[in-house]
Amino acid sequence: MAVLELHQVKKSFGSGHKKVEALKEVDFLANRGELIAIIGPSGSGKSTFLTIVGGLLSPTSGEVVINGENLTVLNEKARSQIRLREIGFVLQASNLIPFLSVANQLKLLDKVKKGNMSKVERNQLYDDLGIADLLLKYPSDLSGGERQRVAIAKALYSNPSIILADEPTASLDSDRAYEVMELLKKVTKQKKTTTIVVTHDIRLVDYCDKVFKMTDGVLSTALEKHVKTPHMEYEGEIENIPQ
Template sequence: MKLIECKNVSKRFGEGRTEIEALKETNFSVEAGEFVAIIGPSGSGKSTLLTIIGGLQTPTEGKVLIRNNPFSEEEEKKRAALRFKEIGFILQASNLVPFLNVRDQLRLVNKVEKTKMEKEQADSLLEELDVLRLEKSYPSDLSGGERQRVAIARALYHDPSVILADEPTASLDSERAFEVVDILARETKSKQKATIMVTHDERLIDKCDKVYVMKDGTLTLRES
């Protein structure tokens, strides 16, 4: 089942002589349980594609579908609601709230959703990611790898169908980077997510089902 699909998606900035074609016509899909990497040099269009898939930008042409629904064509209010429900973001910086402990990072998700925290669900997820023992710790008390594991827990907590990871290991040493990728691969398979990881580090793509290369705004599938 295709959880995310781009159909003829392109993105241009500016107009006339200053127009820049950041993303050329792109057709791309990711199925449930599929872990995909997008690699390529800085400025090639990787992050532009990811922000369009995540609904943070709209395409100049084409459309993005989530569960076959026209996500990119919805009005902003509905797109924001769908984005929160269907997409989990993991960024290069963990983006944890500095004054909230690990447990409260998840409570914040409940506050936004106006739901109650399911303690058993939260405990299970934190335990799976080996951060339950840190539940009362604050981001400043955690190592880089621990912060990213908490960020992954927060991204998965509301059970999104799509995980978008933009350079999630860039601030980590090699051991912690491989650990984060292992976690993403495991969660993708066990929970049948569609996961897209943008990375510049080709050492991290062994666990991916498919690898795409972005160059000058053009996305191509790399043959294995």
């Protein structure tokens, strides 16, 4: 069974001649252990897609199903519980609390949701992401790449089924962007999560198993990817994806 399913999802804003169709009958499936990119220019509907998948916005019509649960028939409290249990977010700005150390960023999450990682699992996560030596530092002491690694740790801490990353490399140079994508790929495969990266950055597609295009609210058919390095030539149709 797919971890995530969208069936004929539409999202409109406004009404009458001011009505804007942000998503147009989107169908989408994602399986465990897949790293998926949604590529498209600004204003194409990518962020609306991610917000709906994350249960932060309800579609105008259609269904969003996470691990067999239909989000579109649930109230806000029930959707919030699914977000806490099933979804981890990695945002462009890393969303770290400036007055908390790296270690306390994660400990704070235990006050919101019980049953997160054990101490042993948490220490392993620190090692996997290379942040064990950053635990006593504050966000202002970290580089952009280090902040994103901590943000990924926060997203993984509750053992989510799905990681949603919104332009996670937009503020990074190429080397740091590749580093973040390597980490996302590693944790996706090791922990069998489903990771969806929304981006306009064409450099990132080489890390992904599947790539979709979003154009004016229309999501294209997936393009299969099996690429091992960030510098290999794109295969086939993927060369034509617009930046």
